[in-house]
Amino acid sequence: MRLLGGDPRGAAEALTIPAGALAVSLTLFGIFVALAGANPLGVYETIYSGAFGSWFSWQNTLQRATPLMLTALCTALPARLGLVVIGAEGALIIGALATVAIAVVLPGVSPWIVIAAMMLAGMSAGGLWIALAGGLRYYRGVNETISSLLLNYIAIAVMNHAVGGPMRDPMVLHRPSSWHVGERNMVGLIPGMDVHWGLVFGVVACIVTYVLMQHTVFGFAASIVGGNVRAARMAGAPVGRLILVTCFIAGAAAGLAGATEIAAVHGRASTSLVVGYGYTGILVAFLARQNPLAVIPVAILFGGIDAAGGLLQRWHDLPDATVHVMRGIIFLVILASEPLYGRFRVFQQAVVAPSDGIVPTEAT
Amino acid sequence: MEALGWWGVPLAVLGGAIRGSTPFLFVSLGECLTEKSGRINLGLEGTLVMGAMSGYGVSYLTGWPWLGVLVAGMCGMLLGAVHASICARPRVNDIAVGIALMLFGLGLAFYLGKPFIQPKAPRLPAMQFGWWSDSPQVRAALEVNVLFLIGAVLAPALLWALYNTRWGLALRAVGDNADAARTMGYAVNRVRLLGTVAGGFLAGIGGSFLSLYYPGSWNEAISSGQGLMAVALVIFARWDPLLCLVAALLFGGAGALGPALQSVGITSGYYLFNAAPYVLTLLLMIATSSTQRTLRGAPSELSVTK
Numbered sequence: 001m002r003l004l005g006g007d008p009r010g011a012a013e014a015l016t017i018p019a020g021a022l023a024v025s026l027t028l029f030g031i032f033v034a035l036a037g038a039n040p041l042g043v044y045e046t047i048y049s050g051a052f053g054s055w056f057s058w059q060n061t062l063q064r065a066t067p068l069m070l071t072a073l074c075t076a077l078p079a080r081l082g083l084v085v086i087g088a089e090g091a092l093i094i095g096a097l098a099t100v101a102i103a104v105v106l107p108g109v110s111p112w113i114v115i116a117a118m119m120l121a122g123m124s125a126g127g128l129w130i131a132l133a134g135g136l137r138y139y140r141g142v143n144e145t146i147s148s149l150l151l152n153y154i155a156i157a158v159m160n161h162a163v164g165g166p167m168r169d170p171m172v173l174h175r176p177s178s179w180h181v182g183e184r185n186m187v188g189l190i191p192g193m194d195v196h197w198g199l200v201f202g203v204v205a206c207i208v209t210y211v212l213m214q215h216t217v218f219g220f221a222a223s224i225v226g227g228n229v230r231a232a233r234m235a236g237a238p239v240g241r242l243i244l245v246t247c248f249i250a251g252a253a254a255g256l257a258g259a260t261e262i263a264a265v266h267g268r269a270s271t272s273l274v275v276g277y278g279y280t281g282i283l284v285a286f287l288a289r290q291n292p293l294a295v296i297p298v299a300i301l302f303g304g305i306d307a308a309g310g311l312l313q314r315w316h317d318l319p320d321a322t323v324h325v326m327r328g329i330i331f332l333v334i335l336a337s338e339p340l341y342g343r344f345r346v347f348q349q350a351v352v353a354p355s356d357g358i359v360p361t362e363a364t
Numbered sequence: 365m366e367a368l369g370w371w372g373v374p375l376a377v378l379g380g381a382i383r384g385s386t387p388f389l390f391v392s393l394g395e396c397l398t399e400k401s402g403r404i405n406l407g408l409e410g411t412l413v414m415g416a417m418s419g420y421g422v423s424y425l426t427g428w429p430w431l432g433v434l435v436a437g438m439c440g441m442l443l444g445a446v447h448a449s450i451c452a453r454p455r456v457n458d459i460a461v462g463i464a465l466m467l468f469g470l471g472l473a474f475y476l477g478k479p480f481i482q483p484k485a486p487r488l489p490a491m492q493f494g495w496w497s498d499s500p501q502v503r504a505a506l507e508v509n510v511l512f513l514i515g516a517v518l519a520p521a522l523l524w525a526l527y528n529t530r531w532g533l534a535l536r537a538v539g540d541n542a543d544a545a546r547t548m549g550y551a552v553n554r555v556r557l558l559g560t561v562a563g564g565f566l567a568g569i570g571g572s573f574l575s576l577y578y579p580g581s582w583n584e585a586i587s588s589g590q591g592l593m594a595v596a597l598v599i600f601a602r603w604d605p606l607l608c609l610v611a612a613l614l615f616g617g618a619g620a621l622g623p624a625l626q627s628v629g630i631t632s633g634y635y636l637f638n639a640a641p642y643v644l645t646l647l648l649m650i651a652t653s654s655t656q657r658t659l660r661g662a663p664s665e666l667s668v669t670k
Contacts, residue, residue, distance in 0.1 A: 084459050084667075086406075141655035142646075143668045145459060150596055150642045153589065157639030165632060279463055286460040321474035328468025332450060335461050339453045 013347035014294075018287070021337040025330040032325060038316045047326075050311035051304025059194045065303030066195075067092070069202035070257035071281025072288065072295045073209055074130060077250040078144070079290035080213055081243055082226040087133055087148025088254040089278025090155030091126035095255025096269050097162055098125035099262040103181035114185045118263050119201075119256060126255015127248040129155070134247030138240045144247075156274055163269055177270040187264040198260030203296060205253050210292040212249075222246055254278065283331045302327060372501050373624045379505030380620020381613050382512055383578050387412065387587075388612035389515040390570030391594035392601065393522060394440070394563035396608055399598055400526065401559030402539035402665030405447050406462025408567040409591030410469020411440045415571025417477035420582040424485035433488070433511070433572045440568025441561045443469055448560040452553040458667060466592070480582045488577045509577050511569070515609070518566075522605040535559055539663030567591065596645045602661040615641040 030040030051061050074088035102121035106114050133151060136142040160176070162168075167178040187197050213219035222242050225232040233239055261273055284302060288294035309323040342348070391408050398405045415436035423432035447465050451458045491513070494506030526532035537545040538555040546552055570590070575582045597615055601607035618641045622634040653659060662669040 084457070086459065086463070136650060136653075139655070140650050141653040142649045143653070145668045146596060146599060147646060147649065149592065150646045153593065153642045154639050154646070157635045157642070160635035160638075161633070164635060276467070279467065282463050283460060283467070286457065319475050319478045321471050321478070324467065324471025325475050326471075328464060328471045331464035332446070332461070332468060335456060335464055336450045336453060338456050341455075 009347045013341065013344070014289070016347070017337055017340050018334055021334045022330065024337075025326075025333040028333065029326045029329050032329070033316075033318065033322070036318060038318055043312065043316055043318070046311050046315050047305065047308040047323075050308030056194075057304075057307060060307040061300060061304040062193075062195050062199050063303070064306045065299040066198040066202045067257040067261060067277040068281050068284050068299035068302055069206055069295055070253045070260075071277050072284035072299060073205060073253035073281075073292060074126075074250045074278070075282045075285035076288065076290045076292055076295060077209055077213065077246050077253070078130075078134065078243075079285065080219070080222045080226050081246055082229075083134070083137065083243070083247070084145045085130060085133060085148045085247065085250060086145055086282050087130055087151050087251070087278070088257075088281045089274070089276070090148070090152035091129045091251040091254035092258040092261070092278055093155040093159050093269075093273055094129045095122035095126035095258030096262045096273050097159055097167070097178070097258075098122055098255070099259040100167065100178045100181055100269050103185055103263075104179050107182075111185050114182070115187055115263060118181065118185070119259050122255040122259025122262070123252035124255070126258060127250075127252035130251025130254070131244050131248040134243045138243045152278065159269060159273070160271070163271075167269070169268065172268070172270075175270055175272075177268045180267045181263060183267075185263065186267060187260065196260065196264035198257075198264050201256055201260060202299075205256065206292045206296050209249065209253070213292060218242070218245075254281070280327075283335075287331070287334050305330075370628060373628060375501050375505045376624035376627065377617050377620045379507070380624065381617030382508055383616065384619045385612040385614075385616030386509060386512045386515060386573045386577070387570040387590045388594060388597060388615050389512070389519070389609060390573065391567045391591055392597040392608040392612055393515065393518060393605055394566030394570070395594045395598045396563075396601070396603055396605055397522070397535070397566070398444075398560045398563035399666055400535050400539045400603060400663055401556040402542060402663050403448070403451055403458050403556050403560060404462065404595065404666060404668055405444070405465075405560055405563060406459055406592065406595060407443060407447055407465030407469060408462075408563070408594055409587065409589065410466040410473070411443045411564050411567040412571040412574070412591035413473045413587050414439045414443060414469045415568035416575040416586045417473040417480065417571075417582055418568075419572030420485050420575035421477065421480045423487075423576055424480055424483050427486055429486050429488045429576050432485070432576055433569055436568040436572035437565040438568070440564035440566070440571070442564070443568075444561040444564025445557065447564070448553075448557040451560075452557070474584050477582055477584075481584075485576070485582075487580050488573070490577070509573070511573050511577065515612075519605045519609040526605070536663070539665050542665050567594075593642070596642065599659070600641075600645045600648060602659070603663065604661060614644075 033043045034040050050057055052058060071088035071092060074091060075085055078085040098121040099118045102117050103114055106117060129151060133144045133148040136147050137144040163178045164176045169177055169179045189196055221237045224237055225239055225242055229239060262269060266272060280302060284295060284298045288298045305323050305327050309320050312318045312322050313320045391412055395408055418439045419432035419436035422435040423429040443465060447461055450456055450461050488509060490507045490509045493508055494503035497503055526536060534550050534555050537548060538550055538552050542552045574586050597611050601611040618637055622637040658664060658669045
């Protein structure tokens with residue numbers, strides 16, 4: 001599970017296998033674009049420069065990585081308890097709706113207070129949304145994967161209902177949208193960068209939850225529940241509370257993604273929130289092997305691929321969906337590389353052979 | 365709608381249910397087969413859209429919509445084979461692979477389908493069961509597409525096959541207890557491969573319905589999540605193909621309720637009707653799940669029912 005620190009051979013394994021899988025996926029993708037008549041090397045070069053080639057593209061990449069970091073946490077944290085939650089899309093939407101609602105009921109208040117209230121409202125709403133899935137799992141035995149999937153669709157319907165009626169701003173004509181949270185309440189850019197503060201929220205959330213899950217009693221208890229619920233219960237771990245709290249934090253992360261999408265990007269809720277951040281986040285979590293710290297680089301990688309999409313169309317005359325094909329290939333190949341962990345001798349911890357009182361020798 | 369007034373509502377819902385349920389029916393029958401083998405394929409949304417794109421493309425290029433349906437099914441088989449062969453490897457999570465396949469299928473369909481957004485392709489035929497009536501509403505409601513009829517025959521046929529054939533026994537054995545099935549001499553991964561490939565075939569056909577019958581064109585917003593929702597539908601139907609038919613009609617009908625009520629002047633709550641099947645499925649799961657045992661009818665090897 002650990003990415004950095006601990007056993008250096010394990011860290012080498014955790015870097016080498018994904019890198020190898022990435023090389024395989026890029027080769028497959030190269031064949032794919034070659035079939036379409038484009039020059040694979042030129043396409044690689046374009047993707048690199050569009051994603052990480054300049055300060056400008058880096059900023060674009062980081063901006064797109066922000067919601068992915070937060071939605072990935074929604075899957076990565078419950079995974080410690082052995083739960084597979086796929087409800088980030090719904091938690092993001094509900095968080096965004098709560099953000100708009102709180103901003104509208106606080107007119108004339110200082111922007112700082114409104115921004116704090118918006119973030120808290122988004123996090124609480126998203127948190128409760130996923131805690132509902134966790135609670136149903138613990139108290140009623142309802143499978144959390146299916147319930148969180150259903151909750152995604154219920155959230156989309158609730159949003160469509162809200163922006164089409166109770167929360168509709170009649171001044172916006174091109175698509176049903178909610179009221180605006182107010183220009184003065186918008187979260188600004190990080191000084192010196194063209195990236196909004198959501199990036200800081202995302203990185204901090206990943207670091208904080210990493211510490212929580214890896215270096216606290218809470219995280220330790222959670223991983224015991226993930227290992228064996230019955231053993232955890234016998235050891236006196238408060239299983240129900242661990243599930244509820246972890247799911248709340250997970251949903252709060254996705255809700256925060258919704259809050260920043262509103263308060264830093266869109267200003268109002270509409271279907272432009274439903275662009276699959278939740279589903280990409282699930283895969284970011286799996287590719288980061290459910291490690292909150294590893295979520296950061298993986299999210300940046302996929303933010304970069306996303307950022308390069310427009311350039312491929314402009315420079316190589318490839319459809320903008322080309323990067324989606326690339327993303328899909330990378331996801332599939334990395335997931336298929338999972339069984340390779342522990343298969344290479346180079347990465348194994350040197351095992352001390354049982355010896356008969358003689359000097360221990362390294363196993364061969 | 366004036367001529368019939370309020371009577372138009374159930375009639376429009378009936379017609380809409382048959383039309384709207386067809387993609388649900390095929391995808392859920394496919395998902396049912398896959399889940400019976402003990403694996404869940406969340407990638408059928410990608411399969412559905414790939415089916416819609418390839419079916420439309422082939423129908424446009426050859427002029428034969430039924431060839432489009434066949435090719436759509438074959439694309440689904442390919443995607444199913446990818447899912448099954450990755451999941452056959454140890455320690456691979458079938459839920460994650462499914463979502464990856466969904467995003468891959470969507471991306472590939474949008475990539476390859478770019479040239480087919482504008483042109484008009486020949487569509488699938490419909491049967492006119494309303495010839496006896498003068499009322500255009502009755503005629504519209506009883507215009508039944510052929511794929512629905514095929515699906516309605518397929519559902520009981522699959523139920524029979526699951527419980528009365530060697531293939532059905534193998535599928536259920538592998539889904540209920542892989543170790544026991546292995547002892548009985550079944551090649552677990554091969555049976556699951558066949559279950560997933562067959563499921564992909566049906567889901568691909570469900571996709572071709574979207575582009576070749578209703579709404580009857582190809583664009584990037586063709587699916588409204590029917591592929592992903594089929595997973596919920598199969599649970600709602602308790603892994604029973606015949607109940608899949610009932611559930612598909614219910615899901616399709618709920619989608620048709622909003623527009624039907626709108627035509628008689630009820631416009632609020634349009635989207636909440638769309639959410640009704642999902643709320644209903646969740647309530648059903650809450651009512652019937654238990655922390656003590658798995659759901660009745662569920663294949664016990666399935667990760668989401670453990």
